[in-house]
Amino acid sequence: MHGPELEFRAQLKARHDPQGVFSQAETAKHLAKSAKDLPHDWLESNRVRLALVLERPLEGIQPTGWIVTLAESDQDLTKFGKFLAEALGQPENGVVEALLARTHLVIEPNPLDRGCAALTSASLSPAGVRLVLQQLREQAGKASDSNYSASSEKPETLDRSDVQMRIDGVQGIIDPIGYVALTAGLAEIANFSEPMPAGAFYQGVNVAPGHVGAGLVFARPELMADILIGLEAKRFALVAGPSGAGKSALAWLSAHHTRHAVRWYRIRELQVSDVAKLVQLAKLLEASPERPVGFVVDDVGRQETAGWDALVREVEAQAGLLTIGTVREEDIFLLSSAARTPTIRPKLDESLAYGIWKALQASGSVAFSHWQE
Secondary structure, eight states, rough: OOOOSEEEEEEOOOOOOOOOOOHHHHHHHHHHHHHHTSSSGGGGSSSSSEEESSSSSSBBOOTTTTOOSSSSGTTTHHHHHHHHHHHHTSOOHHHHHHHHTEEEEOOOOOOOHHHHHHTTTSOOHHHHHHHHHHHHHHHHHHHHHHTSSOOOSSSOOOOHHHHHHHHHHHHHHSHHHHHHHHHHEEEEOOOSSSOOOTTTTTGOOOOHHHHHTOOOOOOOOOHHHHHHHHHHHSEEEEEEEETSSOOOHHHHHHHHHTTOOEEEEEOOOHHHHHHHHHHHHHHHTTTTTOOOOOEEESTTGGGGGGHHHHHHHHHHHTTTTEEEEEEEEEGGGGHHHHGSEEEOOOOOOOOHHHHHHHHHHHTTOSSSSSSOO
């Protein structure tokens, strides 16, 4: 689990025997295994924490939860510390104590039941909720397998958009007519994990969420920060500029950056009459300031997206909604909401041009040897 200031590396262990417990000796070996994969400078940093998530109790030690570490739990850990030192193989002084100060113990005997309880408000039947949980468990298992050998800088993730994607998929199976009537041709959850062809990307294609998730879009942190500031202040923002300036890329970069907190939807078209459907969708998703829903609308100001101003009015009236639009500079004057909308204007600069040239050169798509004429 990755956050801006803290990273949890959790090891999950199952034991299906309801009478069984984990011994301190075997659990110390699990913790030692996790410790061997820590970054080389972990002793000097408090950024990385370890978590042992067990399906059954640990003999002689009470769970600490996600807030308190083992060292902070005021328990006698002498025996466990000896087992840990043995599992580590003669560690340096202070290593065992440092590990206990960074390790959490969580006991979760009924993960599916707890997950179902957390999703009871997902507008699904109990059977549908359980199906979503089964899918999420499978995806989490695949991510865990991948992260065993992946670098911590680019881990496999499971975020709110992934959860919402599974809920939407099951909803479409259980109530296909109602779900299609509400979302077909209008909105789809942003799938940042969707495989996208990279071949002609830098020669000009419409940017989709999968391009950002695949790392094909160049980071533009200052401009992205401006969008996020606009969203925080008004809950809506526009990215304006000429064709090819990177408007869609910047909008989806911002959505990707906040995907762990916001459930982003890609809006394919937006008429005034469609806005009520989006509001209804947000209500079904129980959008709130704590669990917001966001909409990304490309090519605002065109006939296909004439409902932008109406959407902005709804976003202003409902605290759980966010929206980002992209618009060509010549179309801004058509928007009645433009004067009160935070507007970010990306421009083609040398660093971006150099990055594109390097990507094209790596793919063998350029014949000239330097990026400047």
